Amino acid sequence: MVTCGTNAVYGRCVRARCPASSANLGPGFDVLAVAVDLYVEVEVASADRLSVSASGEGADLPRDSSHLAAMVAMDVVGHDRLAIHVHSDIPVGRGLGSSAALALATAAAAGASDPLAVAARIDGHPENAAASMLGGLVAATVLRGKVAAVPLALDPALKFVAVVPDQQLPTAKARQALPTEVSLASASFNLGRMGLLVAGLANADVLVREATEDRIHQDFRSPFFPVAPQLLAELLRAGALASCWSGAGPTMIGICAASDAAQVAARVEPAMAAMGAPGRVLVLGADRSGLVVTAAGDGYEPTKRAGRQLFDLAGG
Numbered sequence: 646m647v648t649c650g651t652n653a654v655y656g657r658c659v660r661a662r663c664p665a666s667s668a669n670l671g672p673g674f675d676v677l678a679v680a681v682d683l684y685v686e687v688e689v690a691s692a693d694r695l696s697v698s699a700s701g702e703g704a705d706l707p708r709d710s711s712h713l714a715a716m717v718a719m720d721v722v723g724h725d726r727l728a729i730h731v732h733s734d735i736p737v738g739r740g741l742g743s744s745a746a747l748a749l750a751t752a753a754a755a756g757a758s759d760p761l762a763v764a765a766r767i768d769g770h771p772e773n774a775a776a777s778m779l780g781g782l783v784a785a786t787v788l789r790g791k792v793a794a795v796p797l798a799l800d801p802a803l804k805f806v807a808v809v810p811d812q813q814l815p816t817a818k819a820r821q822a823l824p825t826e827v828s829l830a831s832a833s834f835n836l837g838r839m840g841l842l843v844a845g846l847a848n849a850d851v852l853v854r855e856a857t858e859d860r861i862h863q864d865f866r867s868p869f870f871p872v873a874p875q876l877l878a879e880l881l882r883a884g885a886l887a888s889c890w891s892g893a894g895p896t897m898i899g900i901c902a903a904s905d906a907a908q909v910a911a912r913v914e915p916a917m918a919a920m921g922a923p924g925r926v927l928v929l930g931a932d933r934s935g936l937v938v939t940a941a942g943d944g945y946e947p948t949k950r951a952g953r954q955l956f957d958l959a960g961g
């Protein structure tokens with residue numbers, strides 16, 4: 646643990662924490678994402694020289710200037726005289742927005758006036774960072790060079806079962822498989838499904854399994870994780886209302902009634918092993934707080950919705 650330095654935005658010593666996210670959700674490619682209750686916490690302090698410490702997920706990554714947290718913090722403050730500590734519960738390279746969440750939390754801890762802009766620039770698309778910033782379900786895009794993000798209604802009766810393989814799938818590699826053009830029929834198909842999905846996530850009573858169907862990215866990524874179609878089907882057989890890839894994968898997500906989520910997870914876990922896809926199954930709730938910034942030594946209760954406050958301050 647490090648002792649935080651003074652943050653120019655808040656005028657006091659801070660730590661920053663934000664949630665993981667599941668993006669795309671089938672048809673909402675590079676637009677939709679939901680924040681889920683796995684977290685990364687970052688502290689940044691002034692120091693004589695750069696030091697990086699880490700625990701939890703990603704603790705085995707190089708602890709030097711090549712670490713994403715170090716690169717983001719140095720970019721924000723303009724020098725490398727920093728002590729950085731990262732603790733993460735978000736699996737790396739699994740499609741749960743670990744890079745966007747880490748970039749966002751680091752930018753906030755380092756004092757960025759618009760941490761969402763920093764994280765979206767580094768991640769290359771805004772929806773994961775927007776969900777981690779604002780919490781809940783969001784739609785995000787870039788308008789006139791600036792991130793535009795809008796919170797959407799999310800039924801509290803929903804939970805998410807994440808099938809997280811041990812295998813990593815870097816987002817850059819997964820994106821290379823995507824077509825550069827899509828047909829009018831595919832675009833129309835996805836737009837129709839996305840309308841159903843947004844309505845179903847707002848009201849679970851009208852969520853249909855077809856709402857997460859997609860013709861733009863999921864099938865093109867399946868060669869990198871061939872058991873994906875089987876896992877998606879197994880989530881439905883186990884009782885999920887709908888299923889889809891989480892971001893670029895290889896994590897698969899089942900959207901479930903909260904009362905059924907534990908049962909779905911228990912049924913899918915042995916099927917996962919039988920398919921030769923070792924990993925873990927997590928039952929996740931939606932995070933509705935987003936980025937949380939607190940004074941060093943304080944608990945996390947007092948400063949809820951800080952991400953939405955910062956978004957407003959930055960003119961989002």
